[in-house]
Amino acid sequence: MTTIKYLSLSKPERFLVKFLDFFKNFGKGFVNFFKGLPSKFMKLWNKICTPFRVIGDAWRKGSWGVRTNFLVFGFYQLTHHEIVRGVLYLLYEIVFILFMIMTGGPYLAKLGSLGTFSTDSAYAANPYGGSPVLVQGGDKSFTILLYSIATFILMIIFVALWYFSIRDAKSLQDNNYVGKFSKDSQFFDDMLNKKYHTLLLAVPLVGLVGFTVIPVVFMIITSFTNYNSIQVNLFDWVEFDNYAGLFASKATGSSIGIGQIFLKVLAWTLLWALIATFTNYFLGMVVALLINKKGIKLKKLWRTVLILTIAVPQFVSLLLINQMLSGSGILSNLFRQWGWIGAGKETFDNVLLARIIIIIVNMWVGVPYTMLICSGILMNIPEDLYESARIDGASPFKMFSSITLPYMLFITGPYLLSQFIGNINNFNIIYLLSQGKPSLGVLNLGYGDVGETDLLITWIYKMSMEGQVKNYAVACALGVLVFIIIAVFSLIFYGRSGSVKNEEDFQ
Amino acid sequence: MAEKHYASKRAAEKAQRVLIYTILTVISVIWIFPFFYLILQSFAKFPDPKSIFPTEWTMQNYANLFTDTATPFFRWWLNTFIIALFTSVLQTVLVLMTSYALSRLRFNGRQALMKLILILGMFPGFLGMLVVYYILELLKINTSIYSLIIVYVASSAMSYYVAKGFFDTVPKSLDEAVMIDGGTKNTVFWRIILPLSKPIIIYTILVSFTGPWGDFMFGKYIVQTANLQPEGYTVAVGLQGLIGQDSFYGTFCAGAVMVSIPITALFFWLQRYYVEGIAGGAVKG
CATH class of the missing domain: 1.20.5 (Single alpha-helices involved in coiled-coils or other helix-helix interfaces)
Structure with missing residues (x-):
């Protein structure tokens, strides 16, 4: 269909055409996806095969020096003037083997059972008579799990270094054939140029692995155990029980099961994220439009007033508003006078009121950010677009809906998504403002004092950090589910954003 | 008419x-x-x-804040200031290093690393607090609130995003010119990228400096688990503990004012860079 033809259609017809096109393209995309699969598969296969090919090559064509590298890391480098690199390879091998013998191996051996006897029951009969004595060194499942994860990571690095040391040795040998000889200074030169990334990323990566990767992996694995604060020392694998519990319809013998609580909290989390994102976005845009309108004076003052909310630490402003809303606070007093809160009740006793208040306070917190971002973009919209619209007699509202809004949505699409995700995980506003109140009254189930305004993230916090029984394992399972939810949303929207795909074009 | x-x-x-x-x-x-x-x-x-x-x-209320032994506010303030200072310096260095590597250098696993960081950011971070605390215990620094510096700095790589977006906009032809003149990637970093990125450096410093003043979650966990005395608190932990005790309401307000004044002043002083930073970061998405 040509453009002219399309333009000659009436509005409903255009809509129909677009609607059908969507499905047509959908089918095409589907087919293309499967058509592309074989070549994608081959690419992946090649990628997987390359290391094996390199290793095989090194064994067949390598000299005895290169072959020694299969057992002694860095041997070829050490014997061919690359002392620094060779020493580093060899050092890692020695340290790794020592670690495996002293710590890694013993812990790894216990991973299957997560430990068998704990310090709690580790009393042995006293050989001299009298009361039993404590046997030192009972198993701790936490430590076993943690060290096993660390050992696995070290093993992966070990295998990678084994491969690199062999590949390096082979290429050194090849270079020797053509008369290029290795020397140590080359290693340092590479560090500043060809391999500059290793120098730059070494420290950040160590931090990332130690303080983020290991904790996250630990969290994922813990969700398959029954770790909680009652059995701190010894816990066991329970496979998918925690997840099954979260999706179970009803717990036996109680009125409301954890599965129902989960669905309730999940529904509110998504509803909240949606409403919070859009209210903030549109109000922020409106404020930005008002401030940036021609002829409005004191632009800087208005902006500065709003930025005050960003500058003051969030825990201060949110705790303050919490005080204003609680007990005899100034706002709750006002609500009481207006009859919004019944006698003997608190502001956060009413579900609807609590939720509305949270959304409004969230606007108070979030609008300044959106305002700042929108201000910058609004000033970049070409003025002639408005000019020609004005000549054609467009109303201000028409100009907003046909020029400003599409332009803004186009540019700030990714921002909107990151805001949505940020709101799913908006811990501060709920925890500092309402603490999840009004409570569902399910504390006795042992999953924390979850309430009507709790998001998944605050529920996880309550479950794992607060209360008598801290149910880490279920909290970790919830954490994994939060990850899955966010990942799904990101995959749907993020993958389509052009700025991600066309990174190279952009530079 | x-x-x-x-x-x-x-x-x-x-x-x-x-x-x-x-x-x-x-x-x-x-x-x-x-x-x-x-x-x-x-x-x-x-x-x-x-x-x-x-x-x-x-x-x-202000007098109580500084004299009452239950609220050693000056110590809290000093602790937080020291943590914020070290965090901002170290974190800025690491963030710039990571961003430069991810933006300008091409190496195997670059895309994978960026994806990994994106994925790691999707997990609720505080569930790892148990493990992080255990690691601090192994390093034998868990009994001091200053271990927060390590915790904040270690996660620097996670916030490479804004600075990378900025580096991406610096024309690549500058790099090529340096390389042709015999410079290395190291030269490009120090002589080209850093001098051009003053706004983003200031933005990173500002954000990493103000962060510790508002973060109470990990501080609270360390304080509770290691059973620290009030002298070892940060302002966020200390002030948050005052909430809910009616007799300390005035003290809380005074403390909140004392925290907010320096941060707000700093913020308004560097407002321009902050606005550039968040606006730029959001648009490039």
């Missing part, structure tokens, strides 16, 4: 402007009111959250 038309149009414009000013004033009042209220409450002799203006004025 024409004159009348213009006059009515001018009147309409004026009415519109008055309306906008009214809206902006109302918004400003709403946005400022909590802080206004906070300052007034901090001077109230008898804390009464019901009324806006205190019945009797006093400086006692």
